[in-house]
Amino acid sequence: MPISEYDGTVARSSTTSDVFNAVAEARRREILDTLIAGEKAVGTIVNDLSLSQPQVSKHLRVLSEVGLVRCRPEGRRRLYRLEPARLGPLHEWLAKYEQTWNERLDRMDDYLKELQEQGEQQ
Amino acid sequence: MPISEYDGTVARSSTTSDVFNAVAEARRREILDTLIAGEKAVGTIVNDLSLSQPQVSKHLRVLSEVGLVRCRPEGRRRLYRLEPARLGPLHEWLAKYEQTWNERLDRMDDYLKELQEQGEQQ
């Protein structure tokens, strides 16, 4: 008799721990958006976005864990600010597609340039 | 007595239905990545990424639903191709942060241009 039978199921890996998933939640994006204006206290975010305080704290925690925001205590408040550099992975991933994205436009551009050069030669 | 008591819980909205969440899954990103090379059949993706066939089909379904890929039947196979334009929302959202991101570099750039123009004037 084996010590343990085969389970047949697979453990899901935690997903909240990377930038892509952190940003996948609409509320978290809203929080990031509101932080573009600058450093804000939790209470300010709660008011601006009409979310519950625990909700905001939890989302800020997720954002902190992936480094998208940083915290600075000021008196009894905590000011959160954006760390936009951490969007790097997203940006880099997306960059691969922008080339594909623009390929048609690029080809069109090349074609137009070709026409133009021919015109100049004649 | 009320017809129904208050539940106290809140229904979660489906998340897989927007581009951000579609792209949040690592496997789905891999699938998209492998499609940059061009149109591929499901079986090809299965081989290239060493995933199970149903897994790939399901992920392709999610990607289809948000328009990130499109399907074309060819014989008994189905060829999927990228629809990079659908990454627009992601790109636009990110664009807001690249400005913040590059602010320092931009200021540096402005400073250099200023120096250069002064040099040309003299």
Add this chain to the structure above:
DNA sequence: CCATCATATTCCGATATCGGCATGTGTCAA
């Protein structure tokens, strides 16, 4: 030291999500 304000954390139920497995559907070839 105590009351209060600001925020974080914990507990909970409902639901979404993922992967494996089995099966359905559709197309081709003999």
Add this chain to the structure above:
DNA sequence: TTGACACATGCCGATATCGGAATATGATGG
């Protein structure tokens, strides 16, 4: 028409995730 191939779908269990409510922590002012 039948069988094989390519893919899609349905069902399942385990787990992740979200929001609400209550509570814990921590700083401040009197």
